[in-house]
Amino acid sequence: MIGVDLMIAGRNLARHTRRNLFLGGALAAVTALLVLLGALTAGMESAMMQSATTLMTGHVNVGGFFKITSGSAAPLVSQYPRVLETVRARVPEVDYVTVRGRGWAKAVSEHVSMDLVLAGVDVAHEPTFRKVLHVVEGDLEALSQPGTVLLFEGQAERLKVKVNDVLTLSAPTARGVNNTADVRVAAIARNVGLLSAFSAFIQADTLRQLYGLSPATTGAIHLYLRDPKDAPRVAARLRTALAEAGYRVMEPEAQPYWMKLMQTVPSEDWTGQKLDVTTADDEMGQFKQFILALRVVTGLLVVILMVVVVIGILNTLAIAIRERTREIGALRAIGMQRRKVLWLFVLETALLGLLGTGAGVAVALAVAGAVNAAGIALPEAVQVFLAQERLRFLLDPGAIATDALVLAAVAVLAAVFPARRAARLKPVTAMHHVG
């Protein structure tokens, strides 16, 4: 029977080609738009998280703040080898660990100066660093030498420096005095979105010297997990484990460390060392909010368009029911139950919905594939905004299938009301309908 039902639905759709093409086309357009916007957002989020989890944060971080007075704060973890020992013992899910210094400094060139968030790295122990950074000038290996810095293209341009030029870094130490260090530009990397606007990397020991720190002091321990989804669970476990080991651990707060350094921590009334366990999501909170806002805007746009499509479906079905009222009456008279009438109209819309959304997905895949293959470069201002250099759509089959099914389901739901009206028609009224 389902075969005949599908045949009736399909042939009824084909009978009014122009009307159904228009409605199916609208549904396809909304689907394509939803899929493309979703893929663009996913592409941005992926690029952002990929660069962020290499450049700024691990999946889980054990950072901390050291306060000599209650009004000051430095992003430090003292005696980090002992902390690292606890971390390694309590996180079997870890893939690898990196240790980085943290700080911020004013970078002064011969021409201009700018503020930079600094990360002190040991490139020999940074396995994914090379995968994310595309060095356009100089050599990444040179960053293993003391007194070197890696800048991004935008920063180098702004400071008007090239590889082997020297910059002066000026930074406040934990004791409240300013220290300076001259660093040579070892490499210039291609911009990787918003993060590269303010992040730079210097050799780990050079950062320690700039801040006058001991070799047992670092900025943060970054943990990279085999499955990043474990991060919240691992972070919660680490907080408990570190507290049990006698460390003072800060309450979880979804803020990047530099915001805590600038705003939250100096206003708190305590001194000494406190550890702060965060996840990548915590450190990327503002970016995540940006992505969320983008998704909300996308969602609103799609909802508005879907309202238009739903109105179209209601109108189309109202016309179809009016045209087929006598047929409905005759079918009811020969023994078709109400639910069967309902089913036939719903099936017709479901078929239209699936064909429309299917076509929309096909169009979106074609557009996304073509754009990705073309590697369209974005203007620099847009690069910063979109956190990627080239327009890139990240196509997630699960998300695409969900989008298509949700839109098809909305179409079907929109059909239920007029279909119920058709099913409730009295056979005698329907059979003698004129119109």
Added chain:
Amino acid sequence: MSIVSVEHVSKDYMLGKTVVPALRDVSLAVGKGEFLSIAGPSGSGKTTLLNLVGCVDTPTAGRVIVAGQDTARLSERALTELRLRTIGFIFQSFNLVSVLSVFQNVEFPLLLQGGQTRKERAERVLALLDAVGIAEHARHRPSELSGGQRQRVAIARALVTRPALVLADEPTANLDSETGGNIIDLMKEMNRRDGTTFIFSTHDPKVMAHASALVRIEDGRIASREDLDAARLAGGR
């Protein structure tokens, strides 16, 4: 034994705020195997009576009993089931499903009934299409057929479930007289062959002449009932 019993049935329609009586205190019994014609001028209540007997409408007063079941006591679902299994309908304007082929239109009530294999359905449908002389058009759509051919398809559809009762509302009204005559002959043959009860409405005297019994309706009341077979027998004697 009656297959249809209409007892003191009245049916009123509302036209705005005005009550329009379509049937007034009508009583009628139709025996199994009858080939009964309901005759009367337009607006006399023929279609209303057929609609009530066919369980597609409900009376304002009185009882309609079909195949021993009081239709007033049946739910909407049970009424639909009664129509599906006991009654066949032939409509004046054919009312075939335009997107289905002739074969599929005739097969459709069997699909609604369920329970038969594809082969059983095909055998029954093809036999009926053959019987009504339209087997060669099995793959055609209704729009590709003439009025007479469409009505033959409608007859096949009405008979495919082997109903005890077939109701036909002016089945020849949209056909020329020769085709109309052929259709009535066909219905008569089915009545003779299978013993199916037919009740059909008409205001065409030539069509009425084929009936075994004739009920005349005027102004919503039964004016007369004649047993034409008995009269023919008496005339022949």
